[in-house]
Amino acid sequence: MNPEQQMEQRGRSQWSITVFEEEYFQGKSCQFTMECQNILDRDFRKIRSIKVENGPWVGYEYPEFQGQQFVLEKGDYPCYHAWSGNSSYRTEHLLSFRPIQCAKHSDSKVSLYECEDFQGRKFELCDDYPSLQAMGWCSKEVPSIKVNSGAWVAYQYPGYRGYQYILERDRREGEFRNYNEFGTQAHTNQIQSIRRIQH
Amino acid sequence: MNPEQQMEQRGRSQWSITVFEEEYFQGKSCQFTMECQNILDRDFRKIRSIKVENGPWVGYEYPEFQGQQFVLEKGDYPCYHAWSGNSSYRTEHLLSFRPIQCAKHSDSKVSLYECEDFQGRKFELCDDYPSLQAMGWCSKEVPSIKVNSGAWVAYQYPGYRGYQYILERDRREGEFRNYNEFGTQAHTNQIQSIRRIQH
Incomplete structure (x- = not known):
């Protein structure tokens, strides 16, 4: 894919993320194209796996974008460990998330x-x-x-x-x-x- | 620091790594400037923290460069979690390590x-x-x-x-x-x- 095709693809794509209540993309799921302040309000008990169809997003440990932060780029996150990268403080919570609007590679x-x-x-x-x-x-x-x-x-x-x-x-x-x-x-x-x- | 100064610094520097038997750079320690096939041969029970003075190095879970791999760039690693980044399979071992000779940013x-x-x-x-x-x-x-x-x-x-x-x-x-x-x-x-x- 050349840069022009990539740009075109980016132009077309919206932010999209699917969260699952169980590991490995099992159980109840919900797709979002905009921010979620508290997944508990959607009758989820927990998020245990994530597919990012279009990113980037940032996930937070607590509701309303509080606590530990996790960058979520396009790809599959089959379990908590896939997005945390920090195991010394094991919260295993990800309760809110939002798109990162200003990510722009060519000018950082x-x-x-x-x-x-x-x-x-x-x-x-x-x-x-x-x-x-x-x-x-x-x-x-x-x-x-x-x-x-x-x-x-x-x-x-x-x-x-x-x-x-x-x-x-x-x-x-x-x-x-x-x-x-x-x-x-x-x-x-x-x-x-x-x-x-x-x- | 400009690129020339950085190059000069790199030219002067040798690979150097210090390993510690306890977390946060405590307990018995040993500095290496070349590969170590098995830290147990040096009367270490375990490596629990690492300072990389000049890298990059690669650490391995088992002796003789076997098992999980951990890239170790210049900096402080006060505990196992600092170099593992993978907590789903918790071995907490790092028993051998060696310099990465061919790392060369300008031509990869x-x-x-x-x-x-x-x-x-x-x-x-x-x-x-x-x-x-x-x-x-x-x-x-x-x-x-x-x-x-x-x-x-x-x-x-x-x-x-x-x-x-x-x-x-x-x-x-x-x-x-x-x-x-x-x-x-x-x-x-x-x-x-x-x-x-x-x-």
Whole structure:
């Protein structure tokens, strides 16, 4: 498929996600093309598997987009472990989700800052970095982040593992002044890898 | 840091990894600059945390580079969950490891094939893909893979999650004819994301 065909396909496609009450796409299911604030309101007890027909989406541990965050790109997620990537804090909940509107591969820029409130030295990135330390960032922590364009996902550990923080230009005007603003579950500013979220 | 400085830094650096018997870099430790076939031979009972001073490395579940594979890029891994990314099959072992020699960001190419033994339609990649399906690959499986240059890591699930398969030009001449050749722990050809491994 050439880039033009891909663009055409993207133009046609809407966001679409199907959630299932049981693992491996079994049991009760429901397809969504827009955000869901609380899956419990749809008489689901739990989400145990997911098919993303068109993404990207972000899933949240709790209703109303609270708690742990999980980036959900197109593909099959047959069980909780497929989207969590963080097993030390096993909640196994995913109760709300929404499309990521501003994901746009061709134009993504983010600035990392050495201190909170965008103070200290600044590092500008336009690419994916599985190891910020290999790239020259001297710490395992990132105190504040400004998203200039696009949508990004930052991770606690190298190689895109551990807690995920979805950072979008369209939310908070792209400004994340300290780790409390990364997400409601964040209790450290430890970030060791970061990548763009693509359509 | 500009690209020249980065290159210079890379030129100076050797592979280096420090393993610890306890979580959070506690207890007995040992630094390596070359491969380790079996950490038990060094009177370690287990590896519970890792600092990669210079990478990339690949860790294995069992001695002599057998079992589950874990890509280890520069950074801190305070516990098992930091490198596993796959919690459904909890082994918590990492008993051997080696440097990835052919990781080279500027020149990485891989071909995915629709069927085993490099048959069927071919897809050539030079970039990272968090979702192969979003890129146009119609299946959640990749039956065979040829690495033309560099080193890659393929993952079971989208977004770089689940089982990891390290695929290098320098091993098997880059030829992986079926899922048995992806790794000793592979029992399916399910691959939904792939990325380059960088220095």
